[in-house]
Amino acid sequence: MSIDIKIRKGLQLNLKGAAENIVKQAPQTNNYALKPTDFHGVFPKLLLKEGQKIKAGEPLFFSKYQDKIKFVSPVSGTLKEVQRGAKRKILNLFIEADSKQSSIKHKLPKQEDITSEQVRELLLASGNWPYIKQRPYDVIADPDRSPKAIFISAYATAPLAADFDIVLDGQQEAFQQGIDMLGKLAPKVHLSISSKSDSFLSTIKNCDIHRVNGPHPAGNVGVQIHHIDPVNAGETVWTVGAEDVANIGRFFLNGTYDASRTIAVSGSPVAQPSYYKTTIGASIDAILKDAEVDQSIPIRIINGDVLTGVSVAQDSHLGYYNNNLSVLPEGNRYRMFGWLPFVGSSIHSMSNTSLSWLFPKRVYAPDTNMNGEERALVVTGEMERVFPMDIYPMQLLKACMSEDIEKMENLGIYEVAPEDFALIDYSSSSKLEAQAIVREALDLMIKEVG
Amino acid sequence: MMKLREKLDQLKKPFAKGSKWERFAPAVNAFDTFLFVPNHTTHKGAHIRDAVDLKRTMVTVIIALVPALLYGIYNTGYQYFIQTGEAFTFIDAFLHGAMKILPMIAVSYGVGLAIEFAFAVYRGHEVNEGYLVTGLLIPMIMPVDIPLWMVGLSVAFAVLIAKEAFGGTGMNILNPALTARAFAFFAYPTYMSGNKVWVSEASNVDGVSGETILGSLASGAEVNYSMFEMFSGAIPGSIAETSTLWVLVGAAILIFTGVGSWRIMLGSVLGAAGMGFLFNLWGANALMDFSWVNHLIVGGFAFGVVFMATDPVSAAQTQKGKWIYGILVGVLCILIRVFNPAYPEGVMLAILLMNVFAPTIDHYIIEGNINKRKKRSLKTAKVQTA
Numbered sequence: 145m146s147i148d149i150k151i152r153k154g155l156q157l158n159l160k161g162a163a164e165n166i167v168k169q170a171p172q173t174n175n176y177a178l179k180p181t182d183f184h185g186v187f188p189k190l191l192l193k194e195g196q197k198i199k200a201g202e203p204l205f206f207s208k209y210q211d212k213i214k215f216v217s218p219v220s221g222t223l224k225e226v227q228r229g230a231k232r233k234i235l236n237l238f239i240e241a242d243s244k245q246s247s248i249k250h251k252l253p254k255q256e257d258i259t260s261e262q263v264r265e266l267l268l269a270s271g272n273w274p275y276i277k278q279r280p281y282d283v284i285a286d287p288d289r290s291p292k293a294i295f296i297s298a299y300a301t302a303p304l305a306a307d308f309d310i311v312l313d314g315q316q317e318a319f320q321q322g323i324d325m326l327g328k329l330a331p332k333v334h335l336s337i338s339s340k341s342d343s344f345l346s347t348i349k350n351c352d353i354h355r356v357n358g359p360h361p362a363g364n365v366g367v368q369i370h371h372i373d374p375v376n377a378g379e380t381v382w383t384v385g386a387e388d389v390a391n392i393g394r395f396f397l398n399g400t401y402d403a404s405r406t407i408a409v410s411g412s413p414v415a416q417p418s419y420y421k422t423t424i425g426a427s428i429d430a431i432l433k434d435a436e437v438d439q440s441i442p443i444r445i446i447n448g449d450v451l452t453g454v455s456v457a458q459d460s461h462l463g464y465y466n467n468n469l470s471v472l473p474e475g476n477r478y479r480m481f482g483w484l485p486f487v488g489s490s491i492h493s494m495s496n497t498s499l500s501w502l503f504p505k506r507v508y509a510p511d512t513n514m515n516g517e518e519r520a521l522v523v524t525g526e527m528e529r530v531f532p533m534d535i536y537p538m539q540l541l542k543a544c545m546s547e548d549i550e551k552m553e554n555l556g557i558y559e560v561a562p563e564d565f566a567l568i569d570y571s572s573s574s575k576l577e578a579q580a581i582v583r584e585a586l587d588l589m590i591k592e593v594g
Numbered sequence: 595m596m597k598l599r600e601k602l603d604q605l606k607k608p609f610a611k612g613s614k615w616e617r618f619a620p621a622v623n624a625f626d627t628f629l630f631v632p633n634h635t636t637h638k639g640a641h642i643r644d645a646v647d648l649k650r651t652m653v654t655v656i657i658a659l660v661p662a663l664l665y666g667i668y669n670t671g672y673q674y675f676i677q678t679g680e681a682f683t684f685i686d687a688f689l690h691g692a693m694k695i696l697p698m699i700a701v702s703y704g705v706g707l708a709i710e711f712a713f714a715v716y717r718g719h720e721v722n723e724g725y726l727v728t729g730l731l732i733p734m735i736m737p738v739d740i741p742l743w744m745v746g747l748s749v750a751f752a753v754l755i756a757k758e759a760f761g762g763t764g765m766n767i768l769n770p771a772l773t774a775r776a777f778a779f780f781a782y783p784t785y786m787s788g789n790k791v792w793v794s795e796a797s798n799v800d801g802v803s804g805e806t807i808l809g810s811l812a813s814g815a816e817v818n819y820s821m822f823e824m825f826s827g828a829i830p831g832s833i834a835e836t837s838t839l840w841v842l843v844g845a846a847i848l849i850f851t852g853v854g855s856w857r858i859m860l861g862s863v864l865g866a867a868g869m870g871f872l873f874n875l876w877g878a879n880a881l882m883d884f885s886w887v888n889h890l891i892v893g894g895f896a897f898g899v900v901f902m903a904t905d906p907v908s909a910a911q912t913q914k915g916k917w918i919y920g921i922l923v924g925v926l927c928i929l930i931r932v933f934n935p936a937y938p939e940g941v942m943l944a945i946l947l948m949n950v951f952a953p954t955i956d957h958y959i960i961e962g963n964i965n966k967r968k969k970r971s972l973k974t975a976k977v978q979t980a
Binding site for chain 1: 599627628629630631632633634635636638639640641642643644645646647648649650651653654657720722723724762763764765850851852853855906907909911912913916960963964966967968970971974975
């Protein structure tokens with residue numbers, strides 16, 4: 145069954161350095177790290193000590209408030225170092241990989257008569273559970289609850305985002321297996337694909353396929369949920385990343401935890417933007433060198449896309465969820481009289497106070513400059529232009545800022561995640577930090593409402 | 595350019611974090627950021643940002659105001675010379691107007707920005723650019739002969755009471771520029787109405803009648819201006835409100851750049867035209883008989899609707915709300931003009947009144963959205979229990 149969703153509001157940004165359709169094997173590395181900070185709201189409780197040997201799929205830590213959720217090592221090797229930050233918060237678990245990999249093998253029941261309970265237990269025991277996130281709150285799914293549906297978006301619209309037709313190429317069997325197993329956990333599984341997709345995705349069975357078309361954020365799973373089956377107060381839906389579905393599928397085919405990651409390395413300082421097959425937590429240094437990133441200018445490396453990702457150091461490691469590794473030039477520069485209307489149209493603007501609208505096809509190479517300073521909220525109507533949901537974004541953000549829980553509920557906080565507000569960050573003339581505001585509000589809701 | 599930048603950075607050192615004059619950094623930054631867009635980079639949220647900022651938005655409004663302001667300066671001189679009967683050139687008229695109006699602008703910016711800077715330093719935030727527009731609007735909607743100290747007092751009242759008391763830029767209920775005018779109007783009525791204030795130095799010229807058109811109508815006098823004069827603006831009135839033509843140029847800039855809401859503008863014109871048309875049909879007195887087309891081009895209607903009603907902070911903020919708000923501004927403006935001859939110019943009070951009601955309009959529109967969500971929630975709950 146195929147249903148079409150057409151999104152009109154939003155923004156399709158064409159940026160320089162989009163990954164070409166070349167998939168390479170990432171350079172070998174034995175340097176891995178798992179970042180507990182990738183799992184929002186999780187307080188890690190370590191299970192191992194520095195120097196201990198681990199296998200791939202062996203638990204490294206669990207969540208203090210939900211001890212069923214285990215976080216496992218993506219590779220086998222030695223837990224080299226536990227890096228801690230302020231208040232002894234764990235930032236990185238560095239793992240030195242062995243040259244010969246060995247994994248923990250789980251015993252799988254027969255495919256045909258596997259039950260919902262068995263799927264749940266296996267996902268939790270094997271460390272696959274963190275792949276599953278939930279709405280409301282955009283955190284790892286609560287294993288004690290049952291969702292009304294599971295949503296998977298295999299359509300990425302963010303600037304420079306990896307194309308899932310390329311990422312998932314050759315993973316059809318695993319992906320179908322993943323969908324089948326997730327189907328045991330919820331009454332319905334929804335898969336959204338690009339309306340232009342001609343890959344195997346349109347032939348996937350045992351789920352509702354939605355063909356989505358439109359500018360960013362049409363590919364955001366939150367926008368799709370809103371148009372398919374919105375989250376009401378008290379309801380839960382789960383979301384799984386498209387490649388993570390294949391990883392879950394491979395687990396149910398082989399019995400071993402799979403941390404495969406295909407990433408698009410992109411951005412204007414990247415000379416050879418392309419796709420790399422690698423593993424969660426792999427060191428990014430070698431990949432950046434292979435992609436010939438221009439090191440002569442100050443650059444910012446981002447785990448994720450340029451709107452929602454996390455800035456990381458050059459010697460850092462891949463994040464848990466991202467299919468993108470974006471590189472931007474830093475924007476630490478002054479622009480004389482840059483605030484004048486119609487001046488500096490080489491910087492993209494959604495507003496007609498710039499002439500960039502004259503060139504809709506133009507490819508931009510933005511840097512990380514704020515292009516202004518934070519100000520009071522004055523202009524109205526601009527947030528609605530990039531927010532394709534039946535929600536009043538400015539009113540919701542104001543409710544979040546004033547921590548008015550009842551108002552947030554009324555205005556639809558349960559349906560949104562920070563990433564849905566990324567384009568508001570981008571286009572706000574008041575330079576509002578909308579994603580940060582929503583994240584804080586969601587954390588407040590977790591604490592107060594649960 | 596880099597030389598200048600280095601020099602500025604040197605000058606700014608005493609205002610840096612942890613330095614002696616740290617508290618006054620917002621005041622210094624306000625000047626610095628006008629020379630250079632700062633080098634701040636994103637540190638949370640989206641890593642790239644749109645080129646637009648509040649400064650650019652506000653400067654666009656100022657650019658849109660310039661045509662009406664220049665014409666207002668010329669018209670001030672023009673009205674003066676035709677009343678005195680002296681021979682004059684375009685330059686004479688323009689210079690006369692400039693001599694009158696530039697001091698008013700200087701006073702408005704001086705007083706207003708001083709208060710804004712003080713509050714920015716006191717509250718520890720950057721100076722918002724909103725006052726750049728307000729500070730220019732205030733002299734533009736005053737009668738030309740108003741004493742400068744009244745301009746200063748009105749500005750102080752508007753910024754302190756209408757804006758800062760509510761929390762500053764973005765929080766005010768009433769449009770600050772109109773509040774300044776309303777303050778002057780009620781505090782010093784003799785300087786704000788009658789037939790001696792609208793033409794430069796009219797009180798010193800014998801036998802001059804510088805009544806505005808709406809004033810004449812309200813007092814039952816004849817109107818001796820052609821429609822073209824009303825449209826082009828060669829009539830007595832507040833400084834920059836008279837020329838519908840140049841206000842329309844400003845409107846075009848605001849609509850093209852998307853800075854001003856076309857919904858509010860169109861709504862107001864429709865509301866006023868409709869109300870004016872109804873009164874034309876009724877036609878019980880001279881004011882009701884005044885053609886609905888003329889209602890749109892005389893007085894401050896065009897100026898108020900384009901530059902005041904569209905103030906995003908004090909207007910309705912939802913799209914549907916903007917339509918309702920705009921239409922009601924138009925309707926109320928004509929109602930006040932026709933039914934209350936004590937206030938010949940209805941647009942100021944119409945906009946202020948709708949400023950007060952705008953949050954209520956938005957409230958009901960958002961309530962509709964909330965109810966829709968609640969209904970959806972109940973419906974799915976029913977399906978589940980059934």
